[in-house]
Amino acid sequence: DGGITQSPKYLFRKEGQNVTLSCEQNLNHDAMYWYRQDPGQGLRLIYYSQIVNDFQKGDIAEGYSVSREKKESFPLTVTSAQKNPTAFYLCASSIFSRETQYFGPGTRLLVL
Amino acid sequence: AQTVTQSQPEMSVQEAETVTLSCTYDTSESDYYLFWYKQPPSRQMILVIRQEAYKQQNATENRFSVNFQKAAKSFSLKISDSQLGDAAMYFCAYRSAMTGTASKLTFGTGTRLQVTL
Numbered sequence: 001d002g003g004i005t006q007s008p009k010y011l012f013r014k015e016g017q018n019v020t021l022s023c024e025q026n027l028n029h030d031a032m033y034w035y036r037q038d039p040g041q042g043l044r045l046i047y048y049s050q051i052v053n054d055f056q057k058g059d060i061a062e063g064y065s066v067s068r069e070k071k072e073s074f075p076l077t078v079t080s081a082q083k084n085p086t087a088f089y090l091c092a093s094s095i096f097s098r099e100t101q102y103f104g105p106g107t108r109l110l111v112l
Numbered sequence: 113a114q115t116v117t118q119s120q121p122e123m124s125v126q127e128a129e130t131v132t133l134s135c136t137y138d139t140s141e142s143d144y145y146l147f148w149y150k151q152p153p154s155r156q157m158i159l160v161i162r163q164e165a166y167k168q169q170n171a172t173e174n175r176f177s178v179n180f181q182k183a184a185k186s187f188s189l190k191i192s193d194s195q196l197g198d199a200a201m202y203f204c205a206y207r208s209a210m211t212g213t214a215s216k217l218t219f220g221t222g223t224r225l226q227v228t229l
Contacts, residue, residue, distance in 0.1 A: 031215065042116070042203055042219025043157075050215070058216055090157060094215075100147070101217060103157035 003027065004104035006091050011109045013078065013085060021076045021107045023091030032074035033092040033101060036060060043090060049074055050096075078109065086111050114139045116206050118220035125194045126228050132179075133189045133223045135204030143209040146180065146187045147217070151201040160202070163187065165209070191225075199227045 004025045013019045023032065031050050035043035045058030049068040063082025068074055074093075078085045088108050092101040115138045125131035137146070148160040163171045163180050170178050175195075179188045191198055204220040 033216070035217075040221060042205075042221050043217070044219075045216040048215065088155060092157075100145075100159060100162055102159065103149075105154065105156045 004091060004093055004102060006089075006104040006107050008107060009105070011107055012112050013109060014112050016080045018077055018079050019109070021078070021089055021091075021109070023074045023076065023104060025072055025091075025093045025104075027093060027095075027102070028071070029093035029095050029102075030071070031094045031096060031099075031101075032068070033094075034058075034064070034066065034074070034076045035090045035092065037088040037090060037106075046076065046089075085109055114141075114144075114206050114208070114218045116204050116218050116220040118204055118223050120223045121221075122224045122226070124226040124228060125191070125198075127194055127196060129194055130190060130192045131194055131225065133191075133202050133204075133225065135187045135189070135220055137185050137187065137204070137206050139185070139206065139208075141208055141210060145207045145209055146178075147205040147207070148176070148178070148187075148189045149203045149205060149219075150198075151203065151222070152197075153200070157203070161189065194227050196227050196229075199225055201225075 007022045033048040034046040047066040049055035065077045090106045091104040094101045117136045144165045146163045150158045161173045175192045177190045201222045203222045205217040
């Protein structure tokens with residue numbers, strides 16, 4: 001089955017803790033993205049990567065970090081610098097950076 | 113910067129009827145793409161339909177069709193023969209087609225569609 005997987009489905013973060021959200025795709029897509037969704041709002045772009053070992057900041061990158069060491073993986077770390085991390089996080093990928101984006105099932109992050 | 117506006121927070125339609133969801137956008141670009149995504153209770157975003165701005169013909173996917181009015185910067189989604197499974201949040205999104213621009217999607221705030229028996 002080809003697709004995008006995200007894990008875990010739910011994640012709890014303690015104060016001052018860094019947590020990492022996983023995103024994996026087996027679609028052979030070059031580009032990958034991380035979006036954040038808050039209640040009553042649309043999605044906002046955190047980071048994106050067009051090729052391996054390269055990534056760019058989106059609109060709300062502060063308090064987040066990413067890596068792209070492998071084509072199929074694009075993990076997102078929510079650092080302690082992100083003061084309001086509670087949200088739904090969606091990963092997406094596309095064949096090339098200007099093609100249609102397809103989304104994973106998402107990770108819900110909650111703060112204890 | 114581009115903006116996308118969905119002015120209907122909630123809509124309701126009876127099963128088998130037709131409903132139209134509105135979307136307007138603001139851009140100074142001439143080449144771009146527009147999308148409608150569906151987010152059911154599972155919260156996974158599912159692509160419903162895509163429209164290229166350079167195409168005058170409105171996109172259609174089975175029961176879903178759009179009314180794309182480029183001059184008016186309007187992009188509405190029509191759902192025909194509504195089914196219970198169509199109940200979801202629907203998001204309109206914009207993406208620039210210009211070379212060298214960030215490949216992000218700009219989303220509206222969504223319209224929650226209820227389907228009643």
